[in-house]
Structure formats: structure tokens, C-alpha cells
Amino acid sequence: MGDAHAQLRSFVERIARLEDEKAGIAGDIKDVKNEAAAQGFDKRVITQMVREYRMDEHERAAQREHEAMCEVYRANLGMLGGTPLGDAARKRFSIVPPPDEPDEAGDAPAEQPEAEAPAPEFPPEDIDAARERGRKDARSGRKVIENPYISDDPRRAAWDEGWCAETGSDGMDIPPAYRRTSPKKPKKGDDQPAREAA
Amino acid sequence: MGDAHAQLRSFVERIARLEDEKAGIAGDIKDVKNEAAAQGFDKRVITQMVREYRMDEHERAAQREHEAMCEVYRANLGMLGGTPLGDAARKRFSIVPPPDEPDEAGDAPAEQPEAEAPAPEFPPEDIDAARERGRKDARSGRKVIENPYISDDPRRAAWDEGWCAETGSDGMDIPPAYRRTSPKKPKKGDDQPAREAA
């Protein structure tokens, strides 16, 4: 201290040095992504995976909730587009609208899901068994579309996990389903007017 | 032409005027979003809905594919987190790895889904019937978690659509499931060092 000049210079040089390092790492990241793309992976999906991989528990939960809300909204807007609702969205829909209104809940008090109830109908050992069965089924050549559990059954997800874990570890040497199929963009022509609001 | 000075001024003023208009509309958008938030809707989800609403067919398809690829990658990374695979991801997994290699595919020629086959097992009239049944079930008080169709059955999505269309049009006056439940963030404290990579 005592010399503002030297301080200023020091700050600028320290930051410049750090920025150089940051730029170097950014370049490395870009290189790795390009390498992955050269192997046939989708760069954009990789980026998304990294984002999710680095999320902590809270962020992950918030993300899940956000997606569930998107599905709910989408459903109410008629924008489902052939996709069935996910479990989380179903749960949200099942929330009793006003929990303080007794006049309508009287006829079915027992089956009100109360926001969290309906999911865990199976003990963990059943879940684990389903996961293990997924692995075994994968080894025996069963296809992923042949998941034996019906939707909304938590064992369905576990079977999927097991199946994927098993097939992933085999010697599948080139990713067939990892590539984008439609890299085309239809050249959004100028047939439509520049401003439809005119 | 002939007067660069006047031209320049004209260009700048025209653009400034347009920028003013744009800023005004941006303000209007913000106002509407705030209004929606005041009604209990989630601003971020609304934004997402608008984005999807404005997508054209190609963008929508690309988006669906992107999400399916995300699920595939997530599955292979063990990051499914209890969510079962969606239909699109299942289809992707079912693609035969090398469709041009006859020496290995010979043992199972009939059941190769060839990338697009397995989905439309039901004629459109069945789909429509499922949608109508969803509406009827909704009217009769059936809950959304009681969808009678199993997963991967396209009628399941249709039933969901019908159910949502019906319940949406009723007099549900306050959105219970539209709100975010956990607006908290646990204040990621400074107990961890600034750089764990050091």
C-alpha cells in the first residue's frame, strides 16, 4: 500500500493472468467437445449432460420440478404433442385444489393423494430387484422396449436403469443412437412476410 | 443519395425509433409476465411455454429429438434419477446398431424395429377413442394417475390429452399445481474452499 500506481498495475496483471488461464481452460473444453463430436457424440447433448452432472442436489430437484411444471402447463395448453405426462406431472395434477374445502372431498377422503402419497408403493428391495432384473434381461437380449413394468410403477424406471447400465458396459463400439438424425434446417425462406403483425 | 450526412442521420434515427418500439414491446412483455406471476403462474415456465408455442414444426421436432437424446445419454451415464425412459428414447435404443451388417443380424431379422416401426400399433380411430375416453373419465371424476393405458401405448398420451383438455375447461378457479413449491435456495455457504481443484 502507499502506492496506488503499483497496486493498480498489480491488480490488472493478476486479473489478466487469471483471464489467460480461464481462456486456456475454455479452449481445452472446446477441444474435448470437438473430440467427442468427432467420435459421433452430439456436442449439445454433451454440454447438457455436463450441466446436469455438475448440479448439486437442490439444483437437480429444482430442475425436476421445473420440468414437471412445464408438462402440467403444456397439458393445459394442449401442447403435449403425443407425449404422455411424466410421473411428476401426474403427481402435481393430483394435488387436491383447495385442501380446506370439505364439501367436495367428503365422498373420497381416503384416496386423496395429499401431494406426496402415491409414489412409494414398493419397498426398496423390490426396486433393487427390478433393477437387477433389467440387467439380467439386457444380458439375455431383451430389448429396452420390452420393459415388463407398466408406467408409473417405480420399478419401471429401475428396470430401465439396470438395462442401460448393462448394455452400456458391453462392447458396443460405435454409438448408433447417439447421433442426430436430422442435421438439416429447412432454410426458413422469405415466403412469409417479415412482419405478420403489419 | 448524394448526401452521406443526411443518409447517416436518417439511418440512425430510423434505427433509434425502431429500438424504442422494441423496448416498448419488451416492457409490455415484462408487464404481462408480471401480471401472470401475480396470478400465481410461474414466470419461467410461462416463458418456456411461449418459446415452444412459437416454434415451427421443424424446431419442435428437433427439440423432441434433443430431449430423447438427452435421455439416452442420461441413461448411459446412470443419471436417470428415478425417471423412466420416454418413448422417444426407447425407440432410439432400439435402433439396430449397424443396419448394413448382415452377418450378425441374421438371427433376428423379423423383430428389428428399423428405427421407426414399433410406435403406430394402433389405428387413429383407437387413438381418438382413447382421447375421448380421457375426457369422459375426467368428467366422471377419475384422476389423472388412473390412466388405464400402460406406458408406451400411444393411447396413454391420447388419454392424458383428453383428460387435460377436459379438466382444463372446467371452472378450476385457482391453480394449485401451477406454483413452485420450493423457492428457497440454501445459500451455498462459503464453507467449501474457493477452488476445490487446487
Add this chain to the structure above:
Amino acid sequence: MGDAHAQLRSFVERIARLEDEKAGIAGDIKDVKNEAAAQGFDKRVITQMVREYRMDEHERAAQREHEAMCEVYRANLGMLGGTPLGDAARKRFSIVPPPDEPDEAGDAPAEQPEAEAPAPEFPPEDIDAARERGRKDARSGRKVIENPYISDDPRRAAWDEGWCAETGSDGMDIPPAYRRTSPKKPKKGDDQPAREAA
């Protein structure tokens, strides 16, 4: 109210409509910029001019101050690069270092610039006369580099203004000095390692 479904749809459609308008105006802006670029103007500079044009008085003042501070810092870092300091930076440098020195600096009352003093040594009529002289000199063919006033003389800026106003309004039909001279970028080759910090 009473129908959350309809409300939601209304919000989304209103916002989508506004977004369409906004996108249309953004397209118009782009068109105008391209038109200007086709006339030989620099798109980036045009954008900057529009930004400044739309600034209100406060923003403009803040911007001027920011630039003056940049010059001061630059000077102290030896990064002037052959450019002399601007007036605002000179003023900043002239601020008396410790303003807490005993009761109002009685020992040197006349020459303390006190942050704002030194500029207006000339009455407004002189400034206007200089501006008018700039116009006249421009008409008589004098070049802009032949400004008769020395630096830091406020009449210098006024003469410049007059000169530019005059030459701008003549029939100069093509902008010669408006174009960028070096659109090249030397393709920062990969001779340097990816990370010099390694």
C-alpha cells in the same frame, strides 16, 4: 377469473403475440443496418451511434465519466499508446489529492481546480464565435486538421463542431472515411500452444 386454464392460454398467447412483434421489429432493425452497410457505413459504429443517441442525459454523463476514468487508469498503466489525454481525464488528474486538508485549502485558493473549475475560461459568445468560424473555415476549404485553437481550449471543440456541421451538409456523396480500412484478421494461427500458462 375463475378459469385458470383460459387465463393461462390468454397469457401465453398475448406474450407470444408480443414476441412476434418484437421479432418483427428486430428484423426491421437488421434490415436497416444491412441497408446502411450496403451504403458503405460501418454497421458496428452505427449500432454504437444509436446506443449513444438513445441515451438520456444521465447515462451520457456517466459514459463520459467512465471514459475519462479509463484514460486516467490507462495513463497510470502506461497504456496510453500515443494518444494524449482528453480534457476530462486532465481534470480528474487535477483534483487535489486529499480534500480533507484543513479548512478549504486556504493557502492556495486561486489555483485549486476543485474538480470543476478550469474549463470555462471563455464566455459562451466566444464559443459560439469559434463554432461559426469553424463553419466559415470549412466553407473556405480549410481542413479539419487546421483547427486554429489549441488543445484544452473549449473553442477547439466548438470549431470542430462547426466544421463538421458544415462539411456534413455539403454534397459529399460517398463516404470515404466512413469505411473500415482493415477488415482482415490475421487468423490467429495455432503456432502458440493452447495454454501458455502450462
Add this chain to the structure above:
Amino acid sequence: MGDAHAQLRSFVERIARLEDEKAGIAGDIKDVKNEAAAQGFDKRVITQMVREYRMDEHERAAQREHEAMCEVYRANLGMLGGTPLGDAARKRFSIVPPPDEPDEAGDAPAEQPEAEAPAPEFPPEDIDAARERGRKDARSGRKVIENPYISDDPRRAAWDEGWCAETGSDGMDIPPAYRRTSPKKPKKGDDQPAREAA
């Protein structure tokens, strides 16, 4: 290779690791900036200095040219705001509009500056002498506004450089001119309508 699963996981983990490092460095940068701000420096100006510090020669030249063009445009739009033109802008204005048109240039062929001529009227030793004189003058207490050279004289910039280098190295312990003076923002009230374009 041969195991797409392992490859994918490797890519994601490598990138996640690099992103962690990058985030750590970004945090460090933020810390240093906060430290500088706590010392009284302006964070935004520091950032700008770092940007310029890290520029290579080409970028620096492009930046200078951009600013000169901004001044030219500003002058032609009457947006000079009391600031005299800088040297680079003067040079640009002096470019002969069309050098291949002989009908108008015939009367004054000798004084055409040909875009680069007028600046270096002084040999380097004079420049150095001016710089040294700036240092000496600074030591003798001369103020920065008392630069003895007139504008557009390259020695003026050199004197400034010398003065700044000298004053910067003295024991000036607290920066008086480094701080922003007007951190206020006048709360752009809603007295004006949301859209003046209506």
C-alpha cells in the same frame, strides 16, 4: 475405444472437471476485482483495462480505428458533446474522398495528406525528449493541464505519458481521481408513458 459407454463417461467427466476449474478461476477473478474495488478502484474500469491489456497488436489497432470512426460519425451527427475530435478522427476526415478523380484534386495536389502523411512531423528523439520533459515537469510540480505542447502535436501525448509515469510512481497513497463521483441513478420514473410510440 470400443466402449462408447466408457468414452461418453470419460468425456463428460473430463469436461466437468475442466468446468470446475474454470468456475474456480472465475471466482478468483471476482475476488480480485472485489479486492480492488475495496481499495477504491472502479471495478468496471479495471475490467476494461484488463481487456485492453490482453489485446494483441491487431486488436488494439482495430479498437483505435473503431473509436476514430465513432468520433467521425459522432461529429457528422452533431453528437460531439463538447469533446474535440481526436487525432485519428482528424486524419480520417482528411482522407481525400476519391483519389482517382482528377477534376477536383487538380488545384491542390501538394497538400493532400494521402491518409497517413501528416502525423509524424517530429523525429523520435524529439518525442523522447518530450516524454522526459513530462517526467521532469511532473517532478517539479507542474500540473497535467499545463502540458506545453498543443494538440495534434505528437509530443503532447509523449509529455502526458512522461507526466503520468512520473506521478504514478510517487507515493500517492490513495487514489482520489480513481473513484466514480456519481453512483446515483435518478430512478427513471414512470412519468413518461411506457410506449411513446403508441
Add this chain to the structure above:
DNA sequence: AATGCTCCAGCTGAGC
């Protein structure tokens, strides 16, 4: 012409 990168501004969330 299409793609990817870089920059900027607007929005969101925290902090006083």
C-alpha cells in the same frame, strides 16, 4: 450458405 464463436443486453436472484 451454414456453422460456430463472441459479444452484448436483458432478466433473475441476492444483498443492503
Add this chain to the structure above:
DNA sequence: GCTCAGCTGGAGCATT
């Protein structure tokens, strides 16, 4: 309640 900084999304720009 307001200010501010971080950040994500979009637009411009350069390249192949």
C-alpha cells in the same frame, strides 16, 4: 425497496 452482479439467451460476426 432498490441496487447490483452474475448469468443465460440472442444477435452479429467471422469462417469453411
